[in-house]
Amino acid sequence: MSHRIFRIASMGQQPAPADYRALDKGRDLSDTLLDSLQRPLRDLRISVTDRCNLRCTYCMPREVFDQSHSFLPRTELLTFEEIERLARLFIRLGVRKIRLTGGEPLLRRGIEQLIERLARLQTATGEPLEIALTTNAVLLARKAQGLKDAGLSRVTVSLDGLSDAAFRRMSDSEVDVATVLAGIDAAQAVGLGPIKVNMVVRRGVNEHEIVPMAERFRHSGIVLRYIEFMDVGSTNGWRMDDVVTASEILHQIAEHFPLEPIDPNYSGEVAARWRYADGAGEVGVIASVSQTFCHECTRLRLATDGKLYTCLFAGEGLDLRAPLRQGESDRVLTNLIADRWERRTDRYSQLRHAAAGQPEHPVKKVEMSYIGG
Ligand SMILES: Nc1nc2c(ncn2[C@@H]2O[C@H](COP(=O)(O)OP(=O)(O)OP(=O)(O)O)[C@@H](O)[C@H]2O)c(=O)[nH]1
Ligand SMILES: C[S@@+](CC[C@H](N)C(=O)[O-])C[C@H]1O[C@@H](n2cnc3c(N)ncnc32)[C@H](O)[C@@H]1O
Ligand code: SF4
Ligand code: SF4
Numbered sequence: 001m002s003h004r005i006f007r008i009a010s011m012g013q014q015p016a017p018a019d020y021r022a023l024d025k026g027r028d029l030s031d032t033l034l035d036s037l038q039r040p041l042r043d044l045r046i047s048v049t050d051r052c053n054l055r056c057t058y059c060m061p062r063e064v065f066d067q068s069h070s071f072l073p074r075t076e077l078l079t080f081e082e083i084e085r086l087a088r089l090f091i092r093l094g095v096r097k098i099r100l101t102g103g104e105p106l107l108r109r110g111i112e113q114l115i116e117r118l119a120r121l122q123t124a125t126g127e128p129l130e131i132a133l134t135t136n137a138v139l140l141a142r143k144a145q146g147l148k149d150a151g152l153s154r155v156t157v158s159l160d161g162l163s164d165a166a167f168r169r170m171s172d173s174e175v176d177v178a179t180v181l182a183g184i185d186a187a188q189a190v191g192l193g194p195i196k197v198n199m200v201v202r203r204g205v206n207e208h209e210i211v212p213m214a215e216r217f218r219h220s221g222i223v224l225r226y227i228e229f230m231d232v233g234s235t236n237g238w239r240m241d242d243v244v245t246a247s248e249i250l251h252q253i254a255e256h257f258p259l260e261p262i263d264p265n266y267s268g269e270v271a272a273r274w275r276y277a278d279g280a281g282e283v284g285v286i287a288s289v290s291q292t293f294c295h296e297c298t299r300l301r302l303a304t305d306g307k308l309y310t311c312l313f314a315g316e317g318l319d320l321r322a323p324l325r326q327g328e329s330d331r332v333l334t335n336l337i338a339d340r341w342e343r344r345t346d347r348y349s350q351l352r353h354a355a356a357g358q359p360e361h362p363v364k365k366v367e368m369s370y371i372g373g
Contacts, residue, residue, distance in 0.1 A: 014318060014319055015336070017322075017323075017326065020323055020326075020328050020332045020336075023331070023332045023335040023336060023339075024328075024329055024331050024332050024335075025331060025335065026331060027331070027334060027335055027338060029092055029093065029124075029334075032094060033093050033094050033338055033341055033342065034342070035310075035341050035342060035343075035344035035345070036342065036343060036344060036345050037295070037344070037345065037347065039268075039295075039296065039297055039298055039344075040094055040298055041090075041093055041094040041095060041298060041300055041341050042094060042095060042096050042097065042268065042298035042299075043095065043096070043097050043099070043268075043298050043299045043300070044087070044090045044095045044097070044098050044099070044299075044300050044301075044302060045098075045099045045101055045299060045300070045301045045302070045372045045373075046083060046087075046098060046099070046100055046101065046301075046302045046372060047101055047102050047103060047301070047302065047303050047304045047369075047370060047371060047372030048077075048083075048100055048101070048102055048103070048105045048108040048111060048114065048304065049077070049102045049103040049104065049105065049107050049108045049304060050071055050072050050102065050103045050304045050367075050369050050370040051071050051102070051103050051104065051107050051369075052065075052102065052103045052104040052107070052136070052369055053104055053107060053136070053138050053139075053173075053175075054104070054136050054138065054171040054172070054173045054175065055171065055172040055173060056160070056170055056171050056172065056200075057169075057170065057172055057202075057205075057236065058170070058200055058202060058229055058230075058236050058238075059232070059233075059236065059367075059368050059369060059373070060367070060369050061172075061235055061236060061237070062172050064235045065369075072304055072305055072370075076304075076305045077304055077305060078302075078304070078305065078306045078321060078324075080110070080113055080114040080117055081117075082306065082321070082324050083114060083117075083118075083302075084114070084117040084118065084121075085324070085330075086302065086306075086320060086324070086333070087118055087121060088121060089330060089333055089334050089337060090300070090337065091121055091122075091123055091124060091129065092124060092334065093334065093337060093338055093341070094124065095123070095129075095300075096123045096125075096127070096129070096130060097129070097130040097131075097132065098118060098129060098130070098131050098132070099131075099132045099133065099134060099372075100114070100115070100131070100132070100133040100134070101133070101134045101372040101373050102304070102369060102372060102373075103304065103369045103370070103372075104135065104136055104138070104139075105133055105134070105135060106133075106135050106138075106139040106140065106143055107139070111147075112143075112146045112147060112149075112150040113150070115131060115133075115147065115150035115151050115152050116150045116151055118131050118151070119131060119150065119151025119152075120151075130153050130154075131151065131152055131153045132152075132153055132154050132155070132156060133147070133152055133154075133155050133156070134155075134156045134157075134158065134198070134373060135155060135156075135157060135158070135183075136157070136158050136171070136180070137155075137157045137158070137159070137179070137180045137183030137184060137187075138175055138179055138180070138183070139183070140155070140157070140180075140182075140183030140184070140186060140187055141179070141182040141183045141185075141186040142186075144183070144186035144187045144189070144190045144192060145186075145190050147190075147192065148190040148191060148192050152192060153192075154192055154193055154194060154195065154196075155187050155192045155193075155195055156195070156196040156197070156198055157180065157183060157184050157187070157195065157196070157197050157198070158197075158198045158199075158200075159177070159180050159181075159184075159197050159198070159199060159213075160199050160200055160201075160206050160209070161177070161199070161206045161209035161212075161213065162177055162209055162212045162213055162216055163177070163209065163212075164176050164177055166205070166206045166208070166209050167180075169205055169206070170200070170202065170205060170206055184197070184222070188221075188222070193221070193222075194221070194222075194223065195221075195222045195223075196222065196223045196224075196225055196284075197213075197217060197222055197223070197224045197225065198225050198227055198286075199213055199224065199225070199226050199227065200227045200228075200229055201226055201227065201228065201229060201244040201249060202229045202242055202244070203229075203241065203242045203243065203244050204242070207244050207252075210226065210244075210249055210252045210253065211252055211253060211256055214253050214256070214257060214283060215256075215257075217281070217283075218257065218276060218280040218281055219280050219281060220281065221281065222281075223281070223282055223283065223284060224283050224284070225271045225283065225284035225285065225286055226246070226249045226283070226284070226285050226286065227286040227288070228243050228244070228245060228246060228285075228286065228287055228288055228289040228290060229242055229243050229244070229289070230288050230289060230312075230349075231289075231313075231352070232312060232313065232365065232367070232368040232373075233365055233366065233367040233368050234364050234365050234367070235367065240289075240356075243289050243290070245287065245289070245290040246272065246285035246286075246287035246290055246291060247290070249285055250274065250285060253283065257276050257277075257278070257280070258276070258277040258278070259274040259275065259276060259277065259283070260274065260275055260277055261273070261274055262274065262275050262282065267296060268293070268296035268297065268298045270286050270288070270293055271284030271285060271286050272284060272285050272286075272287065272291070288349055289349070289352070289353070290353075292347075292349035292350045292352075292353050293349070294346070294347035294348070294349050294350040295347070295350070297311075297346070297347075299312075300341070301371050301372050302320070302372070303317055303366070303370055303371050303372065304370055304372075305321060306319065306320045306321030306322075306324065307319050307320070307321070308320050308337065308340065309366065309371050310340065310341070310344045310346050311346035311348050312348070312368070312371065313346075313348035313349070313365050314346070314348075314365065314366060314371070315364055315365055315366065317366070317371075318336065318337075318340050320333065320336065320337070323336065
């Protein structure tokens with residue numbers, strides 16, 4: 001396996017400040033913006049903080065994200081005004097859905113004000129923008145009503161097991177499952193749905209929770225999605241052996257509750273959908289390791305400090321904060337973003353798959369808590 005193919009992910013030069021002048025020109029936005037693999041831009045994920053109140057072992061292992069870890073200082077974060085300005089430009093380039101994430105997005109002070117600003121925006125086709133938020137739900141019970149009032153469309157909650165023992169092992173915390181379930185109940189009560197629950201499955205840690213979780217969310221109207229443990233970042237000690245594949249997961253569930261495949265809700269959906277044959281609802285599997293979906297990837301990620309990443313597994317981002325704070329025009333920023341998308345060649349998961357799960361990384365991948373999950 002050569003190093004070369006993994007070098008493809010998101011490499012690209014930051015233009016020198018002087019080059020911004022050359023980008024100060026109008027752009028025809030009537031055609032769909034496509035990357036070099038003919039994928040449109042549709043989905044923007046914004047990391048609003050790199051901090052978190054949990055220490056999930058697969059995302060922010062405590063031994064790395066401890067007291068000595070330098071989180072970004074406040075001045076380095078994009079302000080709400082800056083995020084709103086960029087969001088407008090992304091929408092003009094085709095974005096229809098914005099997902100707020102992190103780190104833990106409910107830790108960002110005044111997140112409701114950001115949602116209010118975004119909720120006023122319309123997509124290029126005149127429809128309201130869909131604004132979703134992914135959260136560990138530790139603070140959701142007390143914040144659900146405010147989020148709804150601010151204009152949030154829906155929430156996705158991460159929960160890796162129903163027993164406190166498994167949940168605490170995965171999240172490396174003392175939080176109990178009841179707190180997360182209370183958050184889900186509150187979100188449902190205020191109408192922050194359709195609600196989805198994401199469960200990362202790690203072999204030998206929480207695979208015994210697959211069936212109890214299915215049982216808990218059947219008949220609830222909530223869509224549970226199982227996620228294969230991924231090699232995001234550089235610190236989570238990922239090994240292919242620890243991945244419980246989507247087919248293993250589905251097999252376990254189907255032994256108790258027969259399943260039937262159903263069509264995706266939209267092109268490029270990351271979860272493959274299955275419904276319970278007895279009509280109890282649906283589940284999804286996100287097979288980002290065993291059945292990759294790069295060929296339909298329409299996602300762009302704006303990290304906490306304003307760097308733009310064209311792949312979850314990128315090593316380098318395009319700095320948008322510098323031109324923003326240097327007072328560059330919307331035209332410059334739009335051209336910067338559009339040019340980056342047009343040059344995009346990322347398909348990391350597909351290449352990892354082709355290499356039988358043995359990537360050799362020439363670049364240090366950024367952490368998921370910073371780039372946004
Ligand atoms: N490899 C890879 N994994 C992804 C990507 N996007 C999402 N995932 C994984 O899928 C998980 C679930 O993502 P969500 O944000 O809940 O999924 P989504 O498809 O945007 O959600 P919906 O809008 O509800 O369909 C993430 O936490 C990641 O683990 C991606 O672009 N690449
Ligand atoms: C990074 S978190 C940020 C939002 C919020 N803190 C939460 O946990 O919902 C977003 C999603 O990424 C998923 N995730 C994090 N690390 C992962 C990994 N190594 N493999 C698969 N999914 C991962 C989490 O389970 C979560 O659903
Ligand atoms: S997955 Fe979410 S809750 Fe867990 S450590 Fe990462 S950012 Fe925090
Ligand atoms: S690895 Fe994920 S983020 Fe990167 S191109 Fe593939 S689907 Fe998109």
